[in-house]
Amino acid sequence: MRRRSARRSPTRPTGGQTAADVIEQRREIWTERPLTREVYRRAFSAIASELAPGDRTLEIGGGSGMAREFLANVVVTDLVATHYVDLVADAIQLPCRTASLDNLIGIDCLHHLPRPGLLFEEATRVLRPGGRLVLVEPFISPASRVVFALFHPEPVDLAADPLPADDRPVFVGSGPFAANQAIPTLLFFRHRRRFEVRFPLLRLSTRRRMSLVAYPLSGGFSGPRLVPAWAHTAVWAIERLAVPLTALLAFQVLVTLERTRG
Numbered sequence: 001m002r003r004r005s006a007r008r009s010p011t012r013p014t015g016g017q018t019a020a021d022v023i024e025q026r027r028e029i030w031t032e033r034p035l036t037r038e039v040y041r042r043a044f045s046a047i048a049s050e051l052a053p054g055d056r057t058l059e060i061g062g063g064s065g066m067a068r069e070f071l072a073n074v075v076v077t078d079l080v081a082t083h084y085v086d087l088v089a090d091a092i093q094l095p096c097r098t099a100s101l102d103n104l105i106g107i108d109c110l111h112h113l114p115r116p117g118l119l120f121e122e123a124t125r126v127l128r129p130g131g132r133l134v135l136v137e138p139f140i141s142p143a144s145r146v147v148f149a150l151f152h153p154e155p156v157d158l159a160a161d162p163l164p165a166d167d168r169p170v171f172v173g174s175g176p177f178a179a180n181q182a183i184p185t186l187l188f189f190r191h192r193r194r195f196e197v198r199f200p201l202l203r204l205s206t207r208r209r210m211s212l213v214a215y216p217l218s219g220g221f222s223g224p225r226l227v228p229a230w231a232h233t234a235v236w237a238i239e240r241l242a243v244p245l246t247a248l249l250a251f252q253v254l255v256t257l258e259r260t261r262g
Contacts, residue, residue, distance in 0.1 A: 019080040023063045026221050027084075030066060033225060035218035036231050039211055040107070043136045043252065044070035047105055050206055050256040052132045054102025060119075061092035061109030074105070092118035099128040099147050107136045111154075111183040114169035116162060120199045120257070127259035133202065137184035139209050139253035147216045147251070151223040154179040162186040188255055202257040209250035212242045216251060 030037055038085040048071060051057065055073040062076040065084030076090040089095055091109060104123050113119055123133040138144065140156055148156050155171070157180050162170050171180035181241050187195050196204065214235050227235055242249055 002102070008092055018081055019063075023078075023082050023084065026064045026138075026163065029221050031115065034216060034229060035227065035235065036220060036235075037226070038232070039215050039218050039220075040066060041070060043107060043211070043254075046208070046210065047107075047134045047136060048253045049133045050132060050254070051103045052130055052258070054131070055129075057103040057105060057208075058094070058096070058100050058101055058126075060089075060094075060104065060106040060139055061112070062106070064223075067105070067107075092122050094122055094126055096126045098148045099123050100127060100130075102131050102240050104131070104133045105135070108138070110135055110137050110187075111181050112162050112179045113183075114171060114173075114178065116170060117167060117188065117198070117219060120195075120202055124199065124259060129259055129261040131259045132205075133257040133259075135184070135255045135257075136252055137212075138181040138257065139250045140154045140185040141209070141250045142249055143216075145249040148181055151216075151220060152181070152220075153222060156181045158182045158186065158190075160186060163193055163198055164220050184253055184255065188253065199257075201262045203258050203260050204255070205258050206254060207257035208254045209246050209252070210254060211252035212239050212249040213247060214239045 019234045033237055037182050038134050044067060057071065058077060060148060063078035063080045063082055063085060065076055067074050067076055067119065072153065075087060076085045077087045078085045079088065079090055081088045092115065104127060110116055110119060110160045127133065140158060145156060157171060160180055160182060170183060171178060188204065193205065217226045217235055
């Protein structure tokens with residue numbers, strides 16, 4: 001693999017912050033918020049359960065280096081050069097040989113790509129047959145749509161076309177932190193059939209909604225913490241009881257795409 005220059009990042013700066021500043025801020029929140037940390041530990045555990053056999057796993061958009069705490073032998077990449085990443089690389093133009101990876105993973109990265117189709121083209125190229133692209137992304141449920149609108153800086157546009165025929169950008173905005181949190185929901189739920197037709201070599205094997213009440217109560221990386229540490233056990237008990245309402249309450253979705261032979 002060879003190093004590439006940084007152009008985009010999965011975090012949003014405020015004021016005069018640089019992308020590296022925001023990544024450091026996320027690391028601080030990761031340390032200070034045990035409920036947020038547990039939400040994402042479970043997300044990484046879900047990713048680990050979906051991985052194809054093999055030790056060639058690369059993470060995209062992993063600037064804060066959290067994956068390294070949960071996954072062995074993962075190469076962490078981001079478009080921002082920090083001491084948490086192994087490689088500075090663009091998710092849509094990876095410095096990897098064709099069919100050289102067993103797994104490509106990402107958390108909260110896809111919805112920051114203005115041309116998400118290019119990620120799936122690149123995944124088709126770099127994954128070996130049987131290799132997997134495993135993502136954890138925002139899910140737009142009735143509950144999360146309200147919370148994201150009130151407390152999250154990134155927009156939600158469910159009217160966007162996630163797969164335009166001319167491959168134009170799928171959301172309005174420029175710079176390294178533009179986003180549309182609705183993109184994963186649009187791609188894998190509302191426009192699933194279109195996705196399957198366009199990317200026939202990527203079989204959608206898992207599409208699981210998750211992260212119910214614990215995510216909003218934790219505050220994530222940008223919202224307020226709503227429960228004290230002593231109440232975390234009760235939060236996870238409520239999370240289990242809320243499972244029948246997953247479609248209404250989910251804040252994240254786990255997606256696994258397997259590279260088929262073609």
